[in-house]
């Protein structure tokens with residue numbers, strides 16, 4: 001069982017998206033990588049210059065991390 005996160009100011013847009021039937025993740029504007037789960041800064045390069053983007057529920061991302069290949073409305077295993 002994976003822990004269920006609680007909404008926080010950083011993750012609220014994600015939960016708002018969930019409520020709207022959308023999947024929203026964050027994208028770093030500095031290195032152009034997507035990441036999940038929500039956090040204030042990019043886990044790849046440390047930049048705080050990030051934006052929220054809407055993706056499909058089956059979007060593939062975190063390719064650069066080489067660990068996670070697919071988001072299935074759960075936690076991405078590609079943490080760096």
Ligand SMILES: [Zn+2]
Pocket residue numbers: 028029030031032033042043044045046047
């Ligand atoms: Zn980055």
